Amino acid sequence: MTKAPAARTGKRHHHGNLKQALVKAGISLLAEGGLGALSLRKCAARAGVSHAAPAHHFKGLKGLLTAIVAQGFETFTRYMIDARDQSADTPQAQLEGICQGYIAFSREYEAVATLMFMKDRFYTSDPEFQRTSSASYGVLAEACAPFRSGTMNEKAIETLVWSLVQGYVHLARSGMIDPLETPFETILPKFELRED
Amino acid sequence: MTKAPAARTGKRHHHGNLKQALVKAGISLLAEGGLGALSLRKCAARAGVSHAAPAHHFKGLKGLLTAIVAQGFETFTRYMIDARDQSADTPQAQLEGICQGYIAFSREYEAVATLMFMKDRFYTSDPEFQRTSSASYGVLAEACAPFRSGTMNEKAIETLVWSLVQGYVHLARSGMIDPLETPFETILPKFELRED
DNA sequence: GTTATAACTTGACAGTGTCAAGGTTCCATG
DNA sequence: CATGGAACCTTGACACTGTCAAGTTATAAC
Structure with missing residues (x-):
């Protein structure tokens, strides 16, 4: 005992x-x-x-928000992974799955998702935040890896996709665009496959 | 007298x-x-x-913020127009100019630009807000008009460009991407010209 | 059991937005 | 010119916020 x-x-x-x-x-x-x-x-x-x-x-309100954001990124990563794993096993479908997971998380955790990208509301130097947010980025980058497009390097494709989906959810959230009228698949470019 | x-x-x-x-x-x-x-x-x-x-x-803090946002959109529109008018007279250069104006405004008026897309901090029903924000969208849409891309309709191209540049500035602002490493021109797709 | 430390409470302080009530200043009307 | 009323602004109060200082209590180590 x-x-x-x-x-x-x-x-x-x-x-x-x-x-x-x-x-x-x-x-x-x-x-x-x-x-x-x-x-x-x-x-x-x-x-x-x-x-x-x-x-x-916690070190004040910012400290609590830091922990919330870190936990948010973990859920965020899981959403992307789950949506990807339920998609067909082609590079295009996998990338679309990642984006759909991104969008689903942003919709279901609207306030947390908003907070996660307001860097002056929490401590960006926090190791938990850095770990979980890097993991999220890694999952998205992984889905971009099979693609190439003109003269764009890897990082450029990742930046394009991330900016596109982040801007899409942000504008939808603030009522500037209507996701029903223009679903995300409509605006995601069809990249070429890498050759090597 | x-x-x-x-x-x-x-x-x-x-x-x-x-x-x-x-x-x-x-x-x-x-x-x-x-x-x-x-x-x-x-x-x-x-x-x-x-x-x-x-x-x-003003009707409370939200009322004051509404006026600030409305004025912000006016400056925003001017930034895009000015940058466009200093660009070469090709559709691609004009669109790039619009985006550069968008980015310049977001950098020079960081807090105002952030506020402008937080719909629950001000009154989105305010006529001044609706007028000025619609004008901003109109300028961006105008620059998208000459293009087409696969099966995308006009609205889809506008949504693509707007999401892309909005996500780009938002991620740059929150320290998630480095605009020096990946300038915006790098990730803006080269659309085809409309034929009609 | 004693002691030290971690966990928590109570109380206070300067801010915040908002409301109510009152006092000015201005202008139009008689 | 006088006077009433409307527009403008002030003072004071309230509940709420985050943060700090000091005190209290529970846990664990010895």
């Missing part, structure tokens, strides 16, 4: 792993009321702790 | 045209400290009035 429940559950002290609870509360608040609905104090209240408790786990 | 100074200068009452002064103050604050540096009270202070004065000219 262990001495205390804490040893088994990983829970400590009064609350338990408050850190993850605060992140979860933050994501819920973002989902329910958008970016403007999130506050440190509301996260604390939802986790059942006092308003100053988060300070012992 | 006119009866009062007000009749000549257009200034009225205590301050003068406070409305435009508040917009100007807001744009300055955005330029100096980014989105987080703007507040109604600071705008009021900078314009030399009390903290509640703006309420008589």
